[in-house]
Amino acid sequence: MSIKLKAITNPPTWEELSIRLKKVRTLMKEQDLDYYISFNPVNIYYLTNFAFYVHERPFILIIEKKGLPKMLIPRLEKGHFESRARCELEFVIYYEFPARSGENWYDHYQKQIRYDAKVGIESELPIGIVNKTPGEPIVSDIIDEIRIVKTDYEVGRIYHACRVVNKGHKVLLKKCRPRVLEFALYKEVTDAMTSKIVQDIPNANFRATETTGAVWPPSISHDPHLIPHIFTPMEEGGPHVSIVSAQVDGYGVEIERSFFLGYVPENAVKPFKIMLEARALAYNMLKPGALMSKVDKAVRAFITEKGYGDYIIHRTGHGLGITGHEAPFLAEGYDRPLEKNMVISVEPGIYIPGIGGFRHSDTVLITEEGYQKLTKAPETLEEVTIPI
């Protein structure tokens, strides 16, 4: 039973960001923290809507129990920050890195935090910043934790982002023919997605926007993290494996398919079928309350039972949200139940050197009743065998 979703393209409202901040403070209270420090650009984006890349000039968000969050930034970024932020903040400005004695970022930073305080920090916080942080540092990934379950606004953004990759994948399958080069495919697919993004969101933030489209032809599709050479030609047969992913004005999603050009080699039929069955098995388990480790375990057991256990080289899925790769994980060792409004990839894979890679990936929403696929592309062997 499918639920009706609405694609959202506007930036978060002040209310949306206030809800997120409130959640942070609820966890701060539960953990008896006086401050929470965020340095991870993804977490700062989540709370402020301001995107940046980390360089030598630090950007640090300082959240107290009450009052406006403080944002420590270099002077150079104030206008930029104000142009994108959708929440109220107090700025703490330092001039430059490095600066004259007494005027460095940490001189300003240290004035914001009491020395007797309990200070929550991200496990990603660099030791160089931990060492400059007053008070007692307590590692607790509060913002990462909150990001695991999406708000309805986020679901609407992700749903829109999925339409972008659906379009990209359609273009990819249309253009992918034997002898077409990786480079040409990349260009067609990313151009198509970028066009859609700027049409739908004219003010899209390109610091939080990125598109990728690539195909692993059969000679390398058994090695899914080997980046294909740009002059790699597509081949007859298969399995090819496509990856179309995008971060669309802040929301990251993906769609991937094993597919064939012209014909299906005989030795590819069985692993493709097992992959589809493993995938169906995973989907059947998706609903609030199901333990994520159990899904992965069941998928692995099934593939192993069918004789392909040696060809499993990754977990069944990962979360997506404001990045394309984050918690939660459909993985053994991740003993947490699925919840409504989690967004995950489902992508059990089988990788056989000499034959190729078998993996479909979709971006999937966990709903009250079970799940809903947000991405759409051909799935069955018949559908993914493209006439040439």
Add this chain to the structure above:
Amino acid sequence: MSIKLKAITNPPTWEELSIRLKKVRTLMKEQDLDYYISFNPVNIYYLTNFAFYVHERPFILIIEKKGLPKMLIPRLEKGHFESRARCELEFVIYYEFPARSGENWYDHYQKQIRYDAKVGIESELPIGIVNKTPGEPIVSDIIDEIRIVKTDYEVGRIYHACRVVNKGHKVLLKKCRPRVLEFALYKEVTDAMTSKIVQDIPNANFRATETTGAVWPPSISHDPHLIPHIFTPMEEGGPHVSIVSAQVDGYGVEIERSFFLGYVPENAVKPFKIMLEARALAYNMLKPGALMSKVDKAVRAFITEKGYGDYIIHRTGHGLGITGHEAPFLAEGYDRPLEKNMVISVEPGIYIPGIGGFRHSDTVLITEEGYQKLTKAPETLEEVTIPI
């Protein structure tokens, strides 16, 4: 007196990477460290030639006093790593993140390091990894330190990268006319640079390659870190400020210019002249032995004396190498002498709201005698006033 440079486009040899590793071990010895741990992808690239982005599956380089460095990676990345690495390594492979109890990355990691050891770590190392590191952690940015002075091989790579941005900037100035949109310029400039890159380096690593070309038209050029909206039109007059930068198969460089379309507004003449003079002053100080803080101080003093002190919003320059933004810095607070084979930007800027931004930036090599500009574009007011 200009020295003859040769553009290099081939990946580093085993010898080149051995020299870098040897420098790390020399500093380890001086600092009495038993191990050095690198997590920063830029530093790992510097020592191995393997580029990746940081996600939840950690990649950690473990260097002991002797023997092959060890590289902790997820199973999924082994083929990818081997396809790009240009040094000898011992792989320590973990299956996935997260994994079953006893099989996580840190279980493997902790077996590689003695508990009574002194372990050098980067100031960027996340606290979550510091807390899993056996032994006594000692923050010391050894690899960052070594990267500050380039090898001759690196100078050749950077020289080549500068030819790429020179080409991009030429295209930019040719295409930039009133009413042309940011988006169109970006596309022309990045396409031109990407074409040159793949012609010169067919096997370029696109995980370590990126091109950017943008113009801040006069209405926003006073705010140099405000990312222009993609539908921003160019205007008559100026100052416009261009940024053309690229990371070319691992080496990052930039060229930037203030320029005018059709005419120079009267109130822009003086600040442009002062910027050029400040720049000449900086160049005149560039030679091995000159204190970098003094260069910045002299530039600021000059601009302030001319009445524009309130409009300085950043330091005089930064280093470039395998990133486009790194140590060393032409900045007050950075009391270190210039050395032969440092590569820095020289870009004193004046930013006047209502008038615009005045900044030329070049990528500059420090030579035995002084300096050599590696990037090339028009400089004088006459040269940067483009007829329309």
